[in-house]
Amino acid sequence: MGAGNEKILPPVTALTEPYWAGCREQELRLQQCDACGQYQFYPRSICSHCGHNELTWRRVSGRGRVASFSVVRRPMSEAYPAPTVIALVDLAEGPRMMSSLADADPDSLAIGQAVAVDFAEWSEDIFMPVFRLVTEEKQP
C-alpha cells in the first residue's frame, strides 16, 4: 500500500517494457497481431482477437475519441490533483484504453470528443500517456 503522497507507479514487466519505452520517447505503441492484423490493448502474450502468439509493436496515431469519462472530485490520495478527469479512450486503431484528460474543463466534456495523446513525466522511467481534447478538423 503506497504512501498517501505518492502516485501509483505502473509495475513494468518484460512484456510491457516496449510500451513504456515508447512513452519515454513520446510515442504510443500498441501490439499488432502478425496473423489477423488487429491491434490490442493492454499488451499480452497472445492476440485477444485470434489467439495468435506473434505480435509486433507498432507506433500508432495517438488519436481517439472519448468513450466515457468521469470527473474525480474526491481523489485517491493527496498525490492526485482534484478534480481529475478520467476517460476511456477509443483509439483510432481500434482498442480502448483508460487514461486521464489533461487540462480539460470538467463542465464542457462530452462522450465522442476527439482527443490526442500526450505524455506526462512522472519519474525518470515513467512517462504516463494522457490525452488532450483536439478540434475536430485535426481528426483524420
Place this chain on the structure above:
Amino acid sequence: MADSLRGKLAIVGAFDTAVGVVPGKTPTELCVEAALGAMADAGIGRSQVDGLITCNAFAEPIMYHAEAVAEYLQIFPRYCFSVNTGGGTTFTVLHHAASAIATGMAEVIVISMADSLRSSMTREQAKRVQSSTGHPQFEQPYGITVPAYYALIAQAHMAEYGTTAEQFAEVAVSCRAHAAGNPTAQKREPITVDDVLASPLIADPLHLLDCSLVSDGGSAVVVTSAERARDCAQAPVYLLGVGEGHSHEHISQAQNLTTSGAVDSGRLAYEMAGLGPGDMDFAQLYDCFTPTVLVELEDLGFCDKGEGGAFLQTGATRPGGSLPVNTHGGMLSHCHPGNPGAMFALTESVWQLRGQAGERQLPKAEVGLVHGQGGIMSSHTSIILGREAA
C-alpha cells in the same frame, strides 16, 4: 441440466451481526459470531456442520481464511474454502454450495462472511484496496477511484439512453425508504431526490448519496439439502434458480459499458427456475452505486433496456411498489462492509420468504430474486429463492 439444482438446496439458518460502526471486533470475530448465530437459528450444532465457505477480509487478510475460521469454531469440515468474486461472492458461493450438496461433497454448509472496513482501516486504505480491482499498470496509476469506475458506466448510459442524475438518485431514495422500516439499518432518515443531488459530487455524475456506505458487519447462512431441511428449526427457503455471467475484469476491457453480464446470469437463473421477472415478488439488487441498480433492473428484465430511469421514477422499487428492491435498505442505506455486502440481501430475503421481516414484511413474498456483482460490473450471479421447492 438447466433444472439440475432447482429445489435441491434450502437455506435453513440466517443471522446478521450488528452492522454499521462496530468497533472492537475483528473481522474474524464477526465472522465467527455470524456463523454461530446462523447455526443457532437453524438448530444445527457444530458437529453437524461438514462444510464451511468464507470470503477473505480486507481488514484482516488470512491466507487460509476458511480453515482459520473452522479452527476458531472447532468444526472439522470435509468441504472448506474461501472465495473472492468481490460483490458477487455471496451468490457465487451459494451456487457452489448448491452444487456441493447436490453431488454429496457436503451435507450441511455454513457460509459466513464479515469485514470491518469502517473501524479497522483508514478511509484511504479502504479506498486503495477497493480500487485495486483496476489494472495495476494500465488503470490504477491514473488514480481512478471506485466511484469513478462506476461513473464511467453512468456517463455512458446517460449518453446512450438519456438517463439523468435524477433517475439515478431515485435508487438512493428508494433504498432509504426501505431502510426507514429496518431498525438495523445504518441510515434511516428519509431522503429526497433533491437531497441526493445537493450532496457533494464524488465522481460526476455520482453524488455522495449515490454511493454505498462504508461499514463493519458480518452475516451467515446455513444451507443443506431439501430433504434434510425438513428436520430443521425454521421453514426452509429453497433455491429455485441460479446463473452466473463473467464478462471482463477491467472496465476498459468491457465489451459493452451499458449492458452487463447480468443478462447471462439472469437468463440462466430464470431458465432453471422456470420463472420470469414478472414472477418475482421482490428483488435485492447489488447497489454499490445507484447506476448499478438501474442497469441491473434492465439487464434482469424488470424493464426494457434504456428504460431503467423511467421505471425507477414510477416508484415501483419503493415500499408498496410493484417490485420492492432492497427491502432491508441495501448497501446504500443498510450497510456495506465490502465483499460480504450482498450477504445482508440474502438474509433479508430469507426473512421475507419466512414471513419474519417485522415492520417491513412484504404482503406477498413467495419468490424473489437476489443479484450480486463484483469488479466493475464484471462478475455476476443471480439467484431465485422461493418458499416452495418447486
